Amino acid sequence: MAELAVEVKNISKQFGRTLALDQVSLEVPAGELFALLGPNGAGKTTLVHILCTIHLPDAGQAKIAGFDVVNQAVMARQSLGVVFQEPSLDSRLTVFENLDFHGRIYAVPTALRKQRIPEVLELVELTKWRDALVRNLSGGMKRRLEIARALMHDPALLILDEPTVGLDAQTRSRIWEYIYALQKERGMTVLVTTHYIDEVEGCDRVCIIDKGKIQALDTPEALRATYGQEVLWVEPKDALARAAILGKYPQALEHQGKLGVRNLSEGQVAAFFAEFGTRIRSSNLQTASLEDVFLALTGRAIRDQAAGGKDAMLEFGKRGGEHTQ
Amino acid sequence: MTHKTTPPSVLNQLDAVYAIWLREIKRAIRDRGQLIGGVSRPLLWVLIMGIGLNPYFRGEVYGEVRFIVPYTYIQFLFPAVIALNMMYTAVQSAISVIWDREFGFLREVLVSPASRAAVLLGKVLGGTTVALFHGILVLLLARFTDVALSWPAVFKALGLMLLLGFGLTSLGIVIANRVKSFEGFGVFSNLIILPLYFLSSSIFPLDPALTRVQAVVTYPEWLVLLVSWNPMTYAVDALRGALINFYQFDPSLGLIVLGGMCGVFFLWALWDFSRQ
């Protein structure tokens, strides 16, 4: 499709001394399901905030449905439906009142508002809860309501910032069903940020972002083909064996006491077993996944890093900073 | 698809103002804590404090009375309690701005096509309406205090209360924009509301030129100075003028100060809001 829903050119943004975004450029054609994948602090939310006109970029240009986010902010906002990472519902209003409020501030005519509220409620299966106060809803229901709300003004682009954070597995998959349905049935352009790798497999294209820079941008298949790797994970029997393996393969990855040797050919695998076969407790060969792609691009596993904000930091501290590079 | 491709019209902006106003009203009505406060304050101040001090301000008790004034103490106190109740509501709106900011709802509003001015106006008008309602709650005690409410007096008072509510809510938002984190209601109450209230000539008259008896009563200069600098002094004075026809200052002064408060604080809040 020729029409671009999102157009980002050389965007940079600095907070104090931290460079949150460094010369980021990307394009999302209309109708695409686009994923921004990266650990916390990678710059995803900063990019989303610039697209939502909450922050101004220090340099570069961004457009939503052709409207510049700086010079045509009002039109850009109007073309945009956003579900923020933190809930932004009014918990003292009912489900209906939240939707009605949104419709009014987005200048949706009364007749259209009356027609759309039941529609979007139906879509996220909250019709029954129409007159319930939002404070009485569960976390998953609130998230669904936020998605419904973002659809009230029929935006050209729907942005979901970490829509599944803090939800249980079942609710997460349900949220993704809605997202797929929106894209396929309504032909809506959807931009999702996430740090769950398994979630982006179903997306049209994935942009891996880390430390404010785009590391890779392609379809999941292409990413796997380009950056995917096989890793031979082994568990050394003792410290001596561990030291010997690390001596031979200094590039080996370390994860939970296991060592991962990357990209060995069949012959090299045989040679490895010949040399260390008696000194390892277990081994397994991991085939290429997006996880590996991420690992290959950033040199670390995303999950360990990205359990979410403070929790991840705490976990990291408990483990004694084992995964420092 | 039917994406909207025109910017919001003035009518759309008014709809946004209405939506934000309506939300404020709904929240206020559902906030039982705020409602209970709005009723208990007039009861405490007018019924308990007013009745308690009323005999000490009687004219005929020679030797004890310092102030001989053309009203009973409870009548004198009554208009000030209206201002007090409205100050509490305005601070409540200010706190709701902080909550909206901390809990994300403000973001929902700020990424909408509604203009900043519309958002602020809706917020301030909502706060004004709630403050007016809480002021009217105090007016319900008029019979008890023997303040005769004629229709002109009521309309005059409501007009002044409208201005006061608008000015105070705007001030509350200016303050909220400068508060980094919510430290609890007590801080606001002790740091802003009560000082402004006590220094507004609300519970004791502070005009040495008022009567002969008062002329001989001298307050320390610093207290007089603080009271004369406090804009609430003139707001309370204007309300007193409307309700018990007693002015300590030039009657037009109250109107000027109230109008000034509305203009200055609203524009200040707007300036703050536009930069967010």
Next chain:
Amino acid sequence: MAWKDLGFPLVLALALIAANFLPPDTSLKHVRQVGVLSLCVPQNYPPLATPQANPPGIDIELAQQIAQRMGLRLNVNVISTMGRDLNPRNWRVTRAQCQILAGGVVDSPLSRSFLDVTPPYLETGWTLVATPQLASIQGARVGVFLGVAGLDRVALGQFLREREAEAIVVNDVVELEQGLLSRRFNLAVTETLTARQLGGKHGWKVELLPPWLGRYPLVMGLWKGDLTLKREIVKAMQNIQREGQFLSILSRYQLASASPECTICR
């Protein structure tokens, strides 16, 4: 908005309204216990209070009716210091002597600084009495009876000078009456009620001088804070006015018709 949201605020508002019906003081209770309503009046302040038993004066008759309606006995205390001026603080009256002050109490900030007052039922101020033929006050000879009321004498002096009228001060009402009858002066100026009585007696025209000379609503004074008593008294007073008894008191003093604004003052 759901209607049930309005229930709680409504209940609170009703509670607040209900609080209005708590008695704010004990004044009515005290009076009822004793069974006597005490009234303080000046010795001689006609036609509001007079030393005679019949007629005793408008205020005393009004107070009698009020006491009767409240089921109380009226006790009249004559205070010699009352009525010398309009400042009740100079009257040296205390709560121990009476509940009501009457006979020349006017509703002014000065009175209110000392007393609480009932709604006004009469008005006083400078008023002229003249024969119907008189066309203008300009250059006239004016008989002035200052009386006991503390009306603004300076303002009256200025008013008469501006119209080049000659003021002749007399010492009592009789002299004023005689002066008019004998054409010693063309018109007379005195306090409203006296003027009305005089005019009513002879069919002369009685007109109020302009408002800037001062108009004073006549009221009954009550002690501040006696709100429960005040409510009962005001209620009785309003009933007396509504049912025409007040008018019949006034007609006994030739005061039944109100005076118009001055037409010959220019």
